[in-house]
Amino acid sequence: MVDKNRFLIFAILILVQKVFVFGQLTGNDCFYNNWKPKVVANPTLFIDVKPTLTAPTDTVIVDSNNVIASVSKYMFGHNTGAWTGGIDDDAEMMQNIRNLNSELIRWPGGNLSNEYFWNLTENDKLEDVPATFVISDKLIGMSRNSKSMPLDSYYYMRSKTRTNGTICVNYAYARYGTSADPVAKAAHLAADWVRYDAGRTRFWEVGNENYGKWEMGFKIDKKFNKDGQPETISGELYGKHCQVFIDSMRKAAKEVGNDIKIGIVVYTSNTHFVGEVSKKWNMGVLPQAASKADYLIAHCYFAGHEETKINSILNAPSEGITEATNLLNDQLKIIGLNPMPIAMTEWNINPKGAAQQVSYINGICAALILGEMIKHNFGMATRWDYLNGWKNGNSHGLFANGDDGVPNHYPRAPFFYMYYFQKYFGDNMVSSIVKGARADSISTYASTLSSGQSGIVLVNKSAQEQTISINLNNFNYGKRYYYYVLTGGNDKTFSRKVFVNGKTTKHVGASPRQPGKSRRRCQNNAPSSPLGQFPAHTALASRHHK
Numbered sequence: 001m002v003d004k005n006r007f008l009i010f011a012i013l014i015l016v017q018k019v020f021v022f023g024q025l026t027g028n029d030c031f032y033n034n035w036k037p038k039v040v041a042n043p044t045l046f047i048d049v050k051p052t053l054t055a056p057t058d059t060v061i062v063d064s065n066n067v068i069a070s071v072s073k074y075m076f077g078h079n080t081g082a083w084t085g086g087i088d089d090d091a092e093m094m095q096n097i098r099n100l101n102s103e104l105i106r107w108p109g110g111n112l113s114n115e116y117f118w119n120l121t122e123n124d125k126l127e128d129v130p131a132t133f134v135i136s137d138k139l140i141g142m143s144r145n146s147k148s149m150p151l152d153s154y155y156y157m158r159s160k161t162r163t164n165g166t167i168c169v170n171y172a173y174a175r176y177g178t179s180a181d182p183v184a185k186a187a188h189l190a191a192d193w194v195r196y197d198a199g200r201t202r203f204w205e206v207g208n209e210n211y212g213k214w215e216m217g218f219k220i221d222k223k224f225n226k227d228g229q230p231e232t233i234s235g236e237l238y239g240k241h242c243q244v245f246i247d248s249m250r251k252a253a254k255e256v257g258n259d260i261k262i263g264i265v266v267y268t269s270n271t272h273f274v275g276e277v278s279k280k281w282n283m284g285v286l287p288q289a290a291s292k293a294d295y296l297i298a299h300c301y302f303a304g305h306e307e308t309k310i311n312s313i314l315n316a317p318s319e320g321i322t323e324a325t326n327l328l329n330d331q332l333k334i335i336g337l338n339p340m341p342i343a344m345t346e347w348n349i350n351p352k353g354a355a356q357q358v359s360y361i362n363g364i365c366a367a368l369i370l371g372e373m374i375k376h377n378f379g380m381a382t383r384w385d386y387l388n389g390w391k392n393g394n395s396h397g398l399f400a401n402g403d404d405g406v407p408n409h410y411p412r413a414p415f416f417y418m419y420y421f422q423k424y425f426g427d428n429m430v431s432s433i434v435k436g437a438r439a440d441s442i443s444t445y446a447s448t449l450s451s452g453q454s455g456i457v458l459v460n461k462s463a464q465e466q467t468i469s470i471n472l473n474n475f476n477y478g479k480r481y482y483y484y485v486l487t488g489g490n491d492k493t494f495s496r497k498v499f500v501n502g503k504t505t506k507h508v509g510a511s512p513r514q515p516g517k518s519r520r521r522c523q524n525n526a527p528s529s530p531l532g533q534f535p536a537h538t539a540l541a542s543r544h545h546k
Contacts, residue, residue: 029341030203030261030294031072031379037450038071038427043482043536047501051539056469058436062446064454065474066431069377071447074203075370076422077104077166077382078398079346080157081112082138084387085148088157093399093409097386098161100415101422104203106166106345106382107154108141113208114172114216115139118151118193128179130224155200164202166345166382169193169249171207172217174241175233178224187245191252199258203380205297205345206245210238211267211278218277234277235284238265242289261294263343268298268324282331290332295341295379298324302365307351310361310493314461316349317365318443321372343380344373348396355393358403358509360488360498363417367457370421371445374429383418393496405508406496413488413510416498420484424455432456438466448475482536500534 078100080087087093097105108116115133117126118141126135137145144150149157158165174186194204209215210233219232230237242264253260266282273279290296302316329339349357349365356362366383373381388397390404398415400406426447434442441462447455454475460466488495489504496509504510 039451046536046538049537054467056467059469060444061471062432063473067428069429072379074380076102079106079385081109088153094160105163113168166203168205175217180226187248191248194249194252205263211281235281239285239288246292263295263297264289264293266296270327298344299346301350317368317372325376341379345382346384348384352394354494356494358393358412359494360413363414366414366417413498426455482538
């Protein structure tokens with residue numbers, strides 16, 4: 001296969017006789033308790049093409065017998081927030097979310113989670129918060145304001161998109177609450193949410209980034225506090241409070257007959273600290289709460305805010321995921337605990353300017369981040385997020401919202417990469433290595449599917465044309481292979497357009513189809529494909545695929 005553009009990702013579906021190879025699943029890993037084999041159908045819309053005859057510059061060697069990780073179905077989740085009022089009524093957007101098959105939607109937001117009162121109505125008043133605490137519509141869980149999404153609409157959105165959820169409860173209320181026992185009060189609020197949820201949600205998080213000075217509860221006014229808490233939070237204090245939350249929430253889950261899994265917040269860098277609190281955070285939290293929790297909650301935003309070098313941006317996922325995994329495992333080992341399941345409940349890239357965050361480069365990063373997390377045995381991942389403003393392209397939103405030249409709620413470039421990765425990557429990741437003169441510029445992730453295929457992702461991180469030979473070992477070849485080539489436009493370095501096998505749309509940013517087409521693409525109430533007009537390429541298979 002030849003790379004004829006600056007950056008490309010290949011999503012390849014190799015058709016074979018059925019092969020069943022399963023990875024070793026750990027019994028205590030909450031993300032694999034209901035693991036199921038993945039079965040995919042062959043593309044029905046395709047164009048026959050001739051394999052390239054150009055000599056390969058590098059070779060990808062895949063060993064289908066060497067399973068390095070089983071793929072959790074919770075790896076392809078997303079975040080939404082209480083500020084996204086009305087999106088649940090947008091049928092086109094709900095269809096696109098359903099087509100992502102993301103399995104999880106995290107709620108009610110990031111920082112907002114530490115200020116969110118799920119059971120509050122517009123007529124209620126909070127008597128035990130400081131006078132400076134401002135209750136906006138988006139913090140009122142039972143709000144009916146059109147600009148915010150009430151809690152019940154979140155549940156409704158999940159039912160419409162056939163998606164499960166992960167919920168982040170308001171931990172910081174345990175810090176800034178002015179009652180006689182704010183920790184018990186906040187834990188009770190979280191437990192009552194578990195009761196109201198009534199088994200609809202399995203995964204729960206205690207707080208959000210509580211090590212950060214940007215979070216409510218990081219510092220409190222001690223004159224309002226009645227249980228002797230310090231002004232500034234620490235990991236040890238958070239860990240002690242988590243014990244109360246976990247006990248209360250588990251008791252509530254048992255009352256409604258639900259088995260919930262609860263995660264605790266950790267910090268994931270040993271080189272980039274946001275202050276003394278984050279530097280000491282994990283070694284305060286883990287001895288207090290790790291043995292009670294089911295998993296650890298990590299957040300990673302890759303590359304620096306000022307970064308504009310594409311090579312640095314595309315290398316950041318591998319560096320960041322490796323650092324985070326090694327750090328957490330080493331710290332658990334210090335306190336005598338085995339590695340724990342890890343959930344990356346927020347991830348994206350940091351760089352600002354040139355619309356990098358809404359570009360196809362961020363789409364390539366999405367594929368790299370997913371591949372690295374699977375390789376390092378992460379069990380859950382929820383990308384940040386569905387919808388934010390435009391902000392001149394400094395937006396993490398997966399869907400357009402006020403964008404220049406793109407209708408609201410149309411998918412931005414990264415959508416395409418996540419769509420194809422989830423659709424064709426298998427249930428087991430197998431080993432794959434690159435050999436050749438340009439091996440450092442190629443990233444590859446290979447998988448097998450229980451329906452008998454191999455799904456392989458290739459990323460060319462260089463600006464040079466590449467021809468790649470794929471050598472599949474220990475694999476029964478079929479007659480054909482199918483592939484999709486994704487690349488950006490030539491309009492700018494950080495193009496907002498995505499070409500799929502050479503086809504794209506008329507908009508300046510990526511979108512799946514013209515308005516109204518989705519309903520005409522549905523037959524027998526089956527979900528429409530958001531990329532149905534982009535056929536696969538298919539060619540006859542050979543021993544060395546080129």
